[in-house]
Amino acid sequence: MYLCKQKNLYPMNNNKQHRTSLKDLATELGVSIATVSRALHSSPEIGKEMQRRVKELAKKLNYRPNPFAQGLRKDAPKVIGVVVPNLVTHYYAAVLDGIEDEARREGYSIISANSHEDFAVEAQAIDNFISMHVEGIIACLAQNTTDYTHFEGLASMGIPLVFFGRTCLTDRFSSVTANGDEAAQQATQHLIDTGSRRIAFIGGPNHLDMVRRRKHGYLEALRENHLTIDRDLVICDKIDFQTAMNQTEKLLKMPERPDAIVAFNDIIAFAAFNAIKLSGLRIPEDVALIGFTDDVHAAYVTPRMSAIADQSHLMGVTACQLLLRNIKGDTKVYKEIVPQQLIIRETSAKR
Numbered sequence: 001m002y003l004c005k006q007k008n009l010y011p012m013n014n015n016k017q018h019r020t021s022l023k024d025l026a027t028e029l030g031v032s033i034a035t036v037s038r039a040l041h042s043s044p045e046i047g048k049e050m051q052r053r054v055k056e057l058a059k060k061l062n063y064r065p066n067p068f069a070q071g072l073r074k075d076a077p078k079v080i081g082v083v084v085p086n087l088v089t090h091y092y093a094a095v096l097d098g099i100e101d102e103a104r105r106e107g108y109s110i111i112s113a114n115s116h117e118d119f120a121v122e123a124q125a126i127d128n129f130i131s132m133h134v135e136g137i138i139a140c141l142a143q144n145t146t147d148y149t150h151f152e153g154l155a156s157m158g159i160p161l162v163f164f165g166r167t168c169l170t171d172r173f174s175s176v177t178a179n180g181d182e183a184a185q186q187a188t189q190h191l192i193d194t195g196s197r198r199i200a201f202i203g204g205p206n207h208l209d210m211v212r213r214r215k216h217g218y219l220e221a222l223r224e225n226h227l228t229i230d231r232d233l234v235i236c237d238k239i240d241f242q243t244a245m246n247q248t249e250k251l252l253k254m255p256e257r258p259d260a261i262v263a264f265n266d267i268i269a270f271a272a273f274n275a276i277k278l279s280g281l282r283i284p285e286d287v288a289l290i291g292f293t294d295d296v297h298a299a300y301v302t303p304r305m306s307a308i309a310d311q312s313h314l315m316g317v318t319a320c321q322l323l324l325r326n327i328k329g330d331t332k333v334y335k336e337i338v339p340q341q342l343i344i345r346e347t348s349a350k351r
Contacts, residue, residue, distance in 0.1 A: 020061040028057060040065075062157065064131050078108045080323065081129035081137045083122055085166075087114040089266055090295040091312050092140070095164060098316020099138060106324055108135070115142040117239065123150040136160035136323045141168060143205050143239050160326035164319040166210045174322040174334040176315050180210060180292070183308045183340040184217030187290045188262055190306075190342065192225050195350035196260035196288050200233040200251050202244060202272060203264040211236060211264060214292065218262050233258055244271035252279050252287070260284075260348075263291035270295070273305065273347070289347045292340075303346035311338050 026033045031050070039046045039054035046054075057063075080103055084092040100110050111134065113125035122142045127150070129137055137159060139151070148168050154161045155172060167175040191199055201218045203211045215234065222229050232254070235247050244263075248271060251258055261276075263269035269291025276287050283289055283303055290306040291298075298305040315338045322334050 020058070020063040022063075024061065025054060025057055025063060028061075029053060064133065079111055079132065079134045080108050080320070081111050081113065081125075081132065081134040083113045083115055083125045083129075083137070083139045085115050085117045085122075085140055085142050086267075087112065091266060091293075091310060094310075094312035095140075095316040095319070098313040098318075099320045100316075101313075102317045102320035102324075108324075117143045119145045119147065126150045126154070130154075130157070130159065134159075136162070136327050138162050138164060138319050138323055140164050141166040141208065143208060146207055160323055162319050162323045162326070164315055166208050168209070170333070170335060172333065174326065174332075174336075176319045176322065176336045176338060177210070177213075178310055178315070178340045179337050180213040180340070181217035181220070183292070183342065184214040184262060185221045186217075186342050187306075187308050187348075188218045188221035189225070190344065191260045191262070191288055191290060191348060192221065192227070194284075194288070194348060197227060198230070198233065198256060198258045199227075199260040199262060200258035201235070201262045201264075202247055202251075202268050203234075203236040204239040204268075206236045214262075214264060239265065239267055241267050241271045244268040245275045248272045248275035249279070252276065252281065258287065259350075260288035260290075263289065263293075265291070266293040266295045269293045269305065269307070270297075273301065283347050284350050288350055298343075299345065306345045306348035307343045309341045309343050311341070314338050 022033045022036050026036045029036065035046060035050070036054050039051045040058060042051060082096060082099055084096065086092055096112055103110050111132065113128070115122035115125060119142050122145060126137065137154065139161065140163065151161060151169060161173045163173055163175040165177065167177060188199060199222065201215055203215055205211060215236065219229060233251070237243055237247055244267065252275065261272050263272050272289055273283070276283055276289065281287050290308065293305065293307045298307045318336050318338060322336065
């Protein structure tokens with residue numbers, strides 16, 4: 001219900017991935033592989049007209065040289081590319097750790113790229129992975145990604161792709177997500193059961209499926225308990241510490257401020273925690289707080305933070321398992337769900 005929909009622009013390649021090789025170019029042109037190779041390197045031994053024909057065909061067929069294959073034809077490394085939005089957070093580091101553990105067991109190496117929550121950086125990372133001739137790619141969308149053409153192109157090249165966390169094109173690529181809607185509903189219900197009534201939700205951009213799922217669960221809990229849904233208490237903005245601090249401060253200055261907050265992720269949870277503390281309000285007596293966070297620091301701040309914790313390492317393992325299935329020829333599109341865990345500590349239950 002919350003997943004991205006996109007018109008199918010590229011046919012799925014049900015065979016093992018095939019990327020244009022020197023041999024393909026040579027066969028098409030009726031010349032030797034050595035001639036093609038020299039032409040691509042603008043060798044003076046090859047005439048200008050042949051160089052032009054070879055380079056035009058290489059561009060047309062999206063030929064990419066394989067840097068790993070040079071001198072390593074018999075022992076080329078098996079490499080998987082992984083792109084994440086923010087590598088310094090515990091969540092993405094833990095997912096990557098799970099991917100690496102599973103990949104290592106199967107004889108694969110990992111190359112990771114940090115998109116820094118930026119679409120252009122993400123698209124460049126995918127292009128780099130293609131040039132590196134990785135065997136497959138695992139990705140989590142940057143928060144400002146709304147154009148998916150860099151992923152769609154992978155299907156036409158037969159390059160396996162699996163999404164985790166924030167997903168799109170799920171009718172064409174396998175994905176691993178958490179049960180964010182159920183977890184958010186459970187967390188909001190916990191806040192209601194422990195005395196909160198004006199509960200705010202601070203999320204990320206609305207176009208992200210992960211944001212929509214978690215917001216939906218929060219709203220369902222309010223509806224089921226016949227609590228008024230105040231749209232001023234539902235904030236979906238940039239995933240950024242200072243932005244979340246500012247938004248929390250605005251909420252706390254409302255004539256009828258919220259008495260609890262559900263935070264979308266680690267960054268927003270700790271930003272809200274900091275803003276409440278700086279305002280001189282007490283947690284949870286004045287404002288209860290629960291966040292989607294599996295950051296290790298949640299258990300060590302004062303008061304200790306209640307959290308909806310991802311099984312992030314398991315998510316990484318699962319994403320890698322799906323990718324390896326695809327690499328080995330399984331073309332089925334899987335949609336796996338890794339359940340989250342509600343951990344009650346001190347920030348959520350009013351005394």
